[in-house]
Amino acid sequence: RHVLVSTPTASGKSLIYNVAVLEEILRNPNAKALYVFPLKALEQDQMKALAPWLQYLGNGQIQAAIYDGDTTHYQRKKIRSHPPHILFTNPDMLHRGILPYHEQWRGLLSDLRYIVLDEVHTYRGIFGSHVNQIIKRLKRLCTFYGAYPQFILISATISNPGLFGATLIGEEVTVVEDSGSPRAGQHFLFFNPTLSSNFSAARLFADCIHHGFRTIAFTQSRKVTELMHLWVSQLSPRLSQKVSSYRAGFLPSERREVEKRLACGELLGVISTSALEMGIDIGFLDICLLVGYPGSIINTWQRGGRVGRGGKESLIVLIAKPDALDQYFMKHPKELFERTFEAAFLDPQNPHVVKAHLPCAAKEMPLTVNDSEVWGKELVTHLETLEVEGTLARSAEGEEVWYSVIRTPHLKVDIRTTGETFTIFEKTNGQAIGTIDGIRALKECHPGAVYLHRGEQYQVVELILNKKDIIVERARVNYFTRPRSEKETEILSVTNSRPVAQFIVREGRVKVTEYITGYEKRALPGQELLGVHP
Structure with missing residues (x-):
């Protein structure tokens, strides 16, 4: 049976799958397991947690390795030729680096016994639809190689774990929600500052440390x-x-450095986006500052669960922003504790996502009408559409078979962001200091913009679109920059509508166009407007 474990943070979920996998490998030395994490940092962290178990078993009896974008070419070749018992990876590498070259992974796929999907509550929305398609492709190849692995899904608390898990992997799951793990007392403070919530949070952060x-x-x-x-x-x-920022766009070496310094206690504090929300080991922390309501009850308690480990009491502070929802919780604090966890949803039939992945599946192994068992009754319609668009080609005679016309369709499907990634280089030494996705690059890294990186200021000198490069130089200025934009929303079509209370709710397609009109210079630290450019 496939299993989904949905319990609070620090409840021992990783122990569940590690024990099951190790027991199976000890019983059957040929058995393999695939651990899939949404973040590279989680791979590193869980590999570190598994290491003592492997060391205790001794003599390299059970081997484990990480295969992701940070793995060297030498290590990749070594891992492919001799797959370990346990392979750590992420959806991105599974999509681009494993499934397209499945012939080289025969040793893993043919003996695959377990597939562990950690932090599955993050696979919501469009990202979840992409991961669902990757899982379909993975299961299809496993069947081809004669393997029928069991899925173990690990999730934060959500209101619909059974339905969500079944939608994600396409099969029924058994849900485990009971947790007997002990937890120390946790205090919650609502803070509604009169001045800037961001600057007030910075002052409170420094005071706490x-x-x-x-x-x-x-x-x-x-x-x-x-x-x-x-x-x-x-x-x-x-x-x-003694403090550091942490976010997407850091170089791998910077991420590892921050994680290591946090875990060993060298860093006393960290300021993060949602990147540290998940179960990365960052040592024992005392206070969690939520700078603005995180947007959902799931994310609120997931972030709050990063403190208070090791039996120590902890404090969560919600620092309100001026927007309506934050202010509502300031006036009705009980609502935050009485609300249930939200449901997690993804659309496995999203036509744009399905049609993006079908050429990838056809490249891995030609598609036939029999693959409707995987993609459903709409498969043939999608295949014919892709054939007309010139992405797939159909066999001329015999059984209908569809082949990919594109040599590397996997590279054309980005499962996380829109647009390509830009690399940021320091002008004086040519050293890369970070990365940024295409949309943010155009909004935040235009010439004249101030790029902030780990407490340092850099001024953007040049944005090279054809090379996807951004050139910056160190700067000491008393301002930061913020893009100015205008948005237009156009209703393209209405597909459904129904009355709700005194309103009519409509479902349909809209087109949102954003125009970047210039940028502001705002003072540090007061945030007063200094000027608008151009």
């Missing part, structure tokens, strides 16, 4: 994460080496 409390702050954007880091360093220069 000054009073000896290891603290994590969660923000709602990369820009606020870096601004808070900069403000804390300015408010208390002696903390500059």
Whole structure:
């Protein structure tokens, strides 16, 4: 039976799948397991947690390895030629680096006994639809190689674990929701500042650390994460080496450094986007600052669960922003505790996502009408559409078989972001300092913009679109920049409508166009408007 475990943070979920997998491998030395995590940092963290078990068993009896974008070419070749008992990876590498080259992974796929999907509550929305298609392709190849692995799904608490798990993997799951893990007391403070919530959060963050409390702050954007880091360093220069920001766009070496320094206690505090929300081991923390309501009850308690481990009491502070929802909770605090966890949803039939992955599946192994068992009754319609578009080609005679016309269709499907990734280089030495996705690059890394990175200021000198490069130089300025934009929303079609209370709710397709009109310069630390450019 496939299993989904949905319990609070720090309830021992990783122990569940590690024990099951190790027991199976000891019983059958040929058995293999695939561990899939949504973040590279989680792979590293769980590999570190598994290491003592492997060491205890001794003599390399059970081997494990990480295969992701940070794995060297030498290690990749070594892992492919001799697959370990346990392979750690993520959906991105599974999509681009394993499934397209499945012939080289025969040793793994033919003996695959377990597939572990960790933090599955993150596979919601469009990202979840992509992961659902990757799982379909994986199961199809496993069947081809004669393997029928059992899925173990690990999730934070959600209201519909059974339905969500079954939708994600396409099969029924047995749900485990009871948790007997002990937990120390946790205090919750609602803070509604009269001044800027971001700057107030930075001051509170510094005060918490000054009073000896290891603290994590969660923000709602990369820009606020870096601004808070900069403000804390300015408010208390002696903390500059004891705190760090953490977000997407860091180089792998920077991520590992921050994670290591947090886990060993060298860092006293960290300011993060949702990147540290999941179960990465960041040591024992005392206080969690939520800079703005995280948007859902799931995310609120997931972030709050990062503190209070090891039997120590902890504090969560919700720092309200001016928007209506934050202010509602300030006036009705009981609502936060009485609300149930939200449901998690994904659309396994999203036509745009399905048609993006079918050429990938056809490249891995030609598609036939029999694959309707995997993709449903709409498969042939999708195949014919892709054939007309010139993405797939159909066999001329005999059984109908569809082949991919594109040589590497996997590279054309980005399962997380829109647009390509830009690399940011420092002008003086040519060293890469980070990455940013295409949409953010155009909004935040235009010439003249101030790019903030780990408490340092950089001015953008050049944005090279054809090379996907951004050139910056160190700067010391008393302002930061913020893009100015205008949005237009156009209703393309209405597909459904129904009355709800005094309103009519409509479902349909809309087109949202955003125009970047310029940028603002705002003062540090007061955020007063200094000017608008151009």
